[in-house]
Amino acid sequence: MKNIKYIIGVLITFALFLTSCESYLEENPAGNISIANFYSSEDDAIAGLYGVYNSVYSLYGNTAINYGEVNADNATVSPNVSDLFEWDEFTYNNGLTEGFWRSAYDGINLANEVAWYTSEIDFDSDKKADIVSEAKALRALFYWHLVRAMGGVPIYETPTVGFENVNAPRATAEEVYSLILRDLTEAALELPTTSAAGRLNAHIADALLARIYLYRGDYLNSLNHAKNVIDSGDYDLFPDYANAFKTEHNNGIEHIYQIQYLSGERNNGIPGSFGPRALPGPYGNSFWANTVVGGSIAPSAEFNAENPISYRRSVTIADSYEHIDGVTGTITMEEAYGPGVFPYYVSKFDDRAKELQSGVNFNVIRYADILLIAAEALNEVDPGNSQKYVWINKVRARARNGVEADLPDLAGLSQDDFRMAVLEERRFELAFEGQRAWDLKRRGQFLNVMRSQGKNVEDFMLLFPIPDNQIRLNSSLTQNPGW
Template identity: 30%
Template sequence: MKTTILKYFTAIFLCLAVMACNKDFLEQPPLDQITVDNFYQTPEQINAFTASLYGFPWFNLNDKTVYAIGDLMGGNLHTYDGQYDPFMKFSVRQDNPRLNEAWSSLFKVIGMSNSVINILPQKAPASIDQNLVKRAVGEGRFMRALAYFYLVRTWGAVPIIANSEALATGDYRIPRHNVEDIYKFIIMDLEYAEQNCPLRYDATNAGRVTSGAAKALLAKVYLYQKNYAKARQKAEEVINSGVYDLLPDYADIFRTKNNNNRESIFAWQWVACPDCWGQQNTNQAYFAPFGQGITETGDGWGSLTPSIDFIRAYEPNDKRRKPSIMTPGEFYPELTSKTNPNGYTYPKDNFISPTHANIRKYIVGSPTSPDGPVYFMRTGINTNILRFAEVLLIHAEAILAGGTSTTDAQALASFNRVRARAGLPPKVLLTFDDILHERRIELFLEHDYWYDLGRIDRAKAISIISNQERGAYYNDTEIGSVRVTPTNNDFLLPMPQSETDQNPKLLEPPVPYDFK
């Protein structure tokens, strides 16, 4: 029986049925009667296929798992929901359905990306502008690199698949490859995207992969490799490009109407339509407070809330707090609905959350809110993957270069730009702990904190996690404390049982990848 990994690679045109969207470059012409032989014949067809890479294949990762790993395991979130609880308590097993969703989603991205990378240059006629072909391949290679960046940080050694179609006739039982080779593969893909994707797009194509997105992801990848000189170089290229900047108001980043704003370097692109599934952002359904009339679509279950530990991590007067989490007495005039026609005020008493707070980020509101459209489990707000604020923090950390502190003027300048927008006083001495804290607050629900803890000194990471309060209030003031101490083995997740059953090579030691 063929391993389930194969189905993600051989369904080349799986996405064609879901491309009738209505948002900027995701709006596509009808694509019926398409085959491998007659596809990629026009610029419209090329743009249509690459557009499908920006949302659909990432859907199962974004739907539940990416924040279960990045924020729940990292201690930023609390849950009462049994499907998430193993991530909070480090008891995830191989048969966990969220694991399979993440794995399948990421290899679906790789399979679809490989279709662009390997088939497009062969099938595109000579009449097609070769710059468009190279740009499209660059988009595919960026997506493949991003998928592998998630895979290697979540599972460590995994199979490198550079040509999905070869699996259809060859041996589908693929070994895992060494982590250092996966990072080399990622960097090669990003360097191609950097060289072949444009600096900017017109408004119709806003949100597509740019050379700046490739540079920003390269900076982050180099940071994980502790290659601080290259991380700094790439971060400075992004900073000095003049393309990106911080939005003045942190809250504006997380408004649907501001998708693909000047701070956004790369984001997954979603559309809200009533009759389609797999193209939308579902986060609001799980994040919005239960029973408060915010969504008015039948969802809004409050399955996840900010953890007590994360709530306590905010400095006084941090302007990011209100747009990130709801706390007693906060008023949100933009969250209008039939229940709350003048806006929504989070209750001051009769606590509706086990941690006395709820999530604000990625909550769009009701069908009558100004950030619509909104349907049941469907909004069109982008998922931020790379923002200019993170590049500034990468730049500061790269200058610190593994040290404990610095007074370097450039490092402080980048770091303090992020703090200034948050309304916080500047630092005159910058420590690594300052950077780790700032990343946690700035990038809340952008799925990085668990991966940040996974890349730092292991004893330090275990100490941080074991001292987090992961429990909840059992009355107005008293906490039922939950403390969890991970082991070294908890910093990588088990591979899905369905995959290892059908491909036993996944359980064998990794091997070098043949780059030929």
């Protein structure tokens, strides 16, 4: 916890410094002179690195949920609110994608500054190499979010200086992926295998590479990087599925990479986004929480119907909740919202004691995901290898929590049946963690699944639009077809 508080404290301090800077593509030419002067010691390089981590927050939490869940089949917008209508109905406006674009490129430019200026500072060469590699790995993370959402985007590998070279054209998706894989591969080889909470290390780089290669359909490389993480012996599943999402278990044995939060200093909005929104009348806030929570996102009817009975299901969604005082009693969702209106809420991230000041970390990637990646990749590389069952059944065994009739071990499946089984396992194991839409897209199922739910999804909507404002600012940019 001491490490977490220190990192967050530095992040917040550096964030205040950054608020005086112009955003990417509108940078003051004098700004880079002061930035260059800032980098004069190892401590300056580390402070700059924490500034990059500050930008990572914009990629996760609600942003990851909106891009990876709300526009997929697991989640929908609560019938009591309309603030996420664009995500649920695929009518993204310019403001939604603009914020994502600007945040990603702000992070990329900050990472480029760290890598560029740190290289010129005179201090221990090994430490310098680690900082530069870490900055480039963070840059890769920003580019990964951009390229899978929008396709090919402009590549910048050096800091912007004034208005020079700020209007680069779109690179191809292949060129962007080449940069991403190069930087993360370097990080996997260069960085230590352990790090302070919230910072990248070699194992995290391997885990991200396993995920990215899986998304790309490069199953051999995905398997190799997943096995690097598994064979390290540094991770395992929590015996209790619920513990992967509790504040008291932050940075635990299952957590490969988490975004760090600390109640009262940097709060995680996810629990409030999923909690049942308070209603006027006799119930209001008095049951679920003492403050008004966002309550924007609900599990879809399809998810409720198709999620098999298991302990994991009971952790993930609930149809009732106890009064916040722990004494008064319980209320069902039907009693509060009416029959069939809002029958379940996502209980997986409940942090009601802190309400809108949740300190639970956000899971970017955890060990269960790596086991499922390894199982899926092995099924493609060597479908007869029974090790794939060991990995997927380990996840299922934890999910059923000793009830053998729930989620029995898998065996004897055809290669295609195993493909479907591991995709379904990912659906329910990683539900509402920002992965579902991407899993459907990489498997070519997104359009059919969403249309089966009655959504008006056209073929071009596999990619998000480039923000109109960025096209106006940069005449070299072109819009994704259809938008």
